[in-house]
Amino acid sequence: xxxxxxxxxxxxxxxxxxxxxxxxxxxxxxxIINPRGSHALAVGLNAPIAVKIAGSTGYYCAGMNKHATVQxxxxxxxxxxxxxxxxxxxxxxxxxxxxxxxxxxxxxxVRGNASSRCGISMKGIDIVVQGDIGHMSAFMAQKGNLVxxxxxxxxxxxSLYEARLFVRGSVASLGTDCIEKEMRQEHIDLLNDLLAxxxxxxxxxxxxxxxxxxxxxxxxxxxxxxx
Amino acid sequence: xxxxxxxxxxxxxxQSATFSNDINAEIRRAAATGxxxxxxxGAKRKVPHFxxxxxxxxxxxxxxxxxxxxxxxxAVTLGTRFASKPIELAIPITIAGMSFxxxxxxxxxxxxxxxxxxxxxxxxxxGGMTEEERGHSDKLVYQYLPSRYGMNPDxxxxxxxxxxxxxxxxxxxxxxxxxxxxxxxxxxxxxDLPVGIDQRSACRHPDWTGPDDLEIKILxxxxxxxxxxxxxIKIGGARPYYDTTLAVKAGADVVVLDGMQGGTAxxxxxxxxxxxxxxxxxxxxxxxxxxxxxxxREVQLVVSGGIRTGADVAKALAxxxxxxxxxxxxxxxLGDNDPKWEKEYNALGTTAGAYDDWHEGRDPAGxxxxxxxxxxxxDPIAAGRRLRNYLNVLTLEAQxxxxxxxxxxxxxxxxxxxxxxxxxxxxxxxVPLAGTDWIPGRGGY
Numbered sequence: 001x002x003x004x005x006x007x008x009x010x011x012x013x014x015x016x017x018x019x020x021x022x023x024x025x026x027x028x029x030x031x032i033i034n035p036r037g038s039h040a041l042a043v044g045l046n047a048p049i050a051v052k053i054a055g056s057t058g059y060y061c062a063g064m065n066k067h068a069t070v071q072x073x074x075x076x077x078x079x080x081x082x083x084x085x086x087x088x089x090x091x092x093x094x095x096x097x098x099x100x101x102x103x104x105x106x107x108x109x110v111r112g113n114a115s116s117r118c119g120i121s122m123k124g125i126d127i128v129v130q131g132d133i134g135h136m137s138a139f140m141a142q143k144g145n146l147v148x149x150x151x152x153x154x155x156x157x158x159s160l161y162e163a164r165l166f167v168r169g170s171v172a173s174l175g176t177d178c179i180e181k182e183m184r185q186e187h188i189d190l191l192n193d194l195l196a197x198x199x200x201x202x203x204x205x206x207x208x209x210x211x212x213x214x215x216x217x218x219x220x221x222x223x224x225x226x227x
Numbered sequence: 228x229x230x231x232x233x234x235x236x237x238x239x240x241x242q243s244a245t246f247s248n249d250i251n252a253e254i255r256r257a258a259a260t261g262x263x264x265x266x267x268x269g270a271k272r273k274v275p276h277f278x279x280x281x282x283x284x285x286x287x288x289x290x291x292x293x294x295x296x297x298x299x300x301x302a303v304t305l306g307t308r309f310a311s312k313p314i315e316l317a318i319p320i321t322i323a324g325m326s327f328x329x330x331x332x333x334x335x336x337x338x339x340x341x342x343x344x345x346x347x348x349x350x351x352x353x354g355g356m357t358e359e360e361r362g363h364s365d366k367l368v369y370q371y372l373p374s375r376y377g378m379n380p381d382x383x384x385x386x387x388x389x390x391x392x393x394x395x396x397x398x399x400x401x402x403x404x405x406x407x408x409x410x411x412x413x414x415x416x417x418x419d420l421p422v423g424i425d426q427r428s429a430c431r432h433p434d435w436t437g438p439d440d441l442e443i444k445i446l447x448x449x450x451x452x453x454x455x456x457x458x459x460i461k462i463g464g465a466r467p468y469y470d471t472t473l474a475v476k477a478g479a480d481v482v483v484l485d486g487m488q489g490g491t492a493x494x495x496x497x498x499x500x501x502x503x504x505x506x507x508x509x510x511x512x513x514x515x516x517x518x519x520x521x522x523x524r525e526v527q528l529v530v531s532g533g534i535r536t537g538a539d540v541a542k543a544l545a546x547x548x549x550x551x552x553x554x555x556x557x558x559x560x561l562g563d564n565d566p567k568w569e570k571e572y573n574a575l576g577t578t579a580g581a582y583d584d585w586h587e588g589r590d591p592a593g594x595x596x597x598x599x600x601x602x603x604x605x606d607p608i609a610a611g612r613r614l615r616n617y618l619n620v621l622t623l624e625a626q627x628x629x630x631x632x633x634x635x636x637x638x639x640x641x642x643x644x645x646x647x648x649x650x651x652x653x654x655x656x657x658v659p660l661a662g663t664d665w666i667p668g669r670g671g672y
Contacts, residue, residue, distance in 0.1 A: 011450065012450065012454070015450045016453070019453070039443045039446055039447070040443065040446045040447040040450045043447050043450050043451050044380050044450060044451030044452070046380065046381075058443070059440070059443045059444075059447070060434075060443065060444070060447040063447050063451065064379070064380040064383075064451055066380060078434065078435075078440070079434040079435070079447075082434050083375060083378055083379070083380075085379055085380065097434075098433060098434040101433045101434040102375040102378065102433055102434070104379065104419070117433070120433040120434070121374070121375060121429065121433045123375070123419040124419060139433075140429060140433075142418075142419045142420060143419050161420060161421065161424075162421060217407075217421065217424040217425065218407055218423075218424060218425045219262075219406075219425050221260075221261045221262050
């Protein structure tokens with residue numbers, strides 16, 4: 001375990017050390033101490049390394065992650081794991097806006113709550129939030145799975161494409177073109193797998209599934225009022 | 228005209244300037260369809276432009292340079308502020324961002340080939356980076372757009388620069404649009420979308436709001452790419468003084484400023500024609516913003532929107548730009564709207580030079596299409612050579628003018644070398660009306 005101390009090292013130095021293993025199969029382990037809300041921490045990683053951040057971070061923690069496992073022992077600012085490609089990011093606390101935005105792959109787990117626009121424009125990432133999520137979550141979400149053990153705010157899944165949304169609690173309102181859909185066995189199996197990978201003990205049968213009604217995929221003048 | 232029955236004189240039929248034939252036709256089209264018109268390209272209305280400016284040339288007080296003897300440099304370096312690897316271009320003319328999806332793969336390849344032969348860069352678009360483009364572009368600028376289609380850290384690292392797109396001149400405040408006819412399996416795969424849907428990409432970035440967030444976003448992109456890549460910020464011609472100021476504040480290395488004549492793959496005609504300012508009106512406010520911050524030439528300014536000739540290039544540089552960017556003109560050089568396809572344009576209800584239904588994917592020239600048969604009409608090698616030739620001509624023309632003004636580098640052109648033919652152009656460009664020393668808006672009258 002290598003300790004990187006942000007009270008002594010500059011952000012560039014810490015990220016450069018983590019990125020120095022990019023393209024390798026290294027399983028090296030790091031702990032970043034004194035993160036003090038730093039932005040853009042542990043971004044652009046591209047190796048199966050394990051990074052633990054001892055404290056809360058600012059914007060875009062673990063942005064564009066590939067292969068690495070990043071655990072934040074604290075809360076994160078906006079855009080955690082934005083555009084993640086693969087790997088795993090776990091936030092022990094809460095996440096601010098845009099958690100997992102535009103992510104293409106990998107698994108983001110938020111043990112606390114996630115704020116508005118969680119999973120906005122997601123493109124294949126899986127997101128598991130153990131608490132609640134804010135309004136406009138999964139806006140224009142294209143692919144992947146968003147699992148919420150708590151409640152969802154207003155306009156969930158507005159202008160949704162093919163992402164699947166699973167919510168155990170209440171949904172304040174559904175966004176345009178987002179509807180509740182049947183939970184079939186394949187979805188139970190999918191949820192079982194996601195919850196297990198996220199280390200969450202919950203019964204998939206308690207969740208409801210939401211997806212796109214696919215009414216807005218091609219512009220039709222009769223739907224103009226929906227925009 | 229006389230009355231048929233009485234032979235007395237009658238009033239000549241008079242068309243309304245307000246309800247012109249064009250307007251009336253649009254009213255009838257709207258009444259028949261119930262939907263706005265969508266098209267490609269930039270503003271078609273006549274607005275004050277570079278044609279309204281003239282160079283003064285040398286005189287007793289200004290020495291010209293010998294056209295075929297004395298050097299006039301054209302090289303430009305973009306991204307000198309923070310990037311450890313700025314982009315060095317042989318000419319101050321770049322190829323603007325245009326997406327794979329709106330353009331065919333061979334068209335993107337041709338852009339890369341032509342730009343590389345001319346020593347300049349080309350730019351991706353709202354659809355990610357293709358191998359055709361990366362493989363044939365010596366210098367490739369990777370656009371970072373609100374949709375983030377195809378965005379990934381590997382392509383970020385293999386780009387030569389990153390362009391964060393905030394807006395574009397054809398539609399400041401609008402997002403991308405690619406209708407179902409062009410969402411083929413390959414295009415859909417790159418964008419993580421179902422085949423055949425109408426793709427309307429977001430007009431705002433999903434994970435930042437405002438200049439303070441943008442500064443942190445730029446920090447993230449720099450940290451991911453090791454502070455090597457120049458970071459451009461592209462803005463539409465909305466509020467050029469303030470947008471340039473905020474882009475610089477946020478940490479841009481380069482500001483790309485796109486006026487309303489700049490093209491788009493597709494959007495509403497009403498958006499193209501009625502939102503945003505002419506390119507000519509945008510340059511001086513942007514330059515003033517840079518000067519007010521002491522950043523002129525430190526942060527480079529690239530101007531686009533209606534650049535067609537070497538004279539346009541020279542005029543943009545004289546007004547303070549470091550480089551220009553071309554999109555529509557590059558497509559025409561490749562073969563877009565070529566009269567040799569006139570019969571096919573007629574069959575589509577249009578004519579060469581006016582064809583702008585690029586979103587329908589039926590481009591006879593094989594450029595703005597994903598139809599395999601139409602795409603095959605464009606030979607990327609020959610088209611690349613045409614673009615190279617055109618870029619060479621633009622450069623030679625700009626050099627010709629610069630030498631005539633006594634400049635050993637095209638960047639030495641300055642507003643003092645210009646006058647304006649109209650009061651409007653004089654006010655926008657901040658140069659005197661021809662034959663006077665009057666710059667409207669600068670006092671004195």
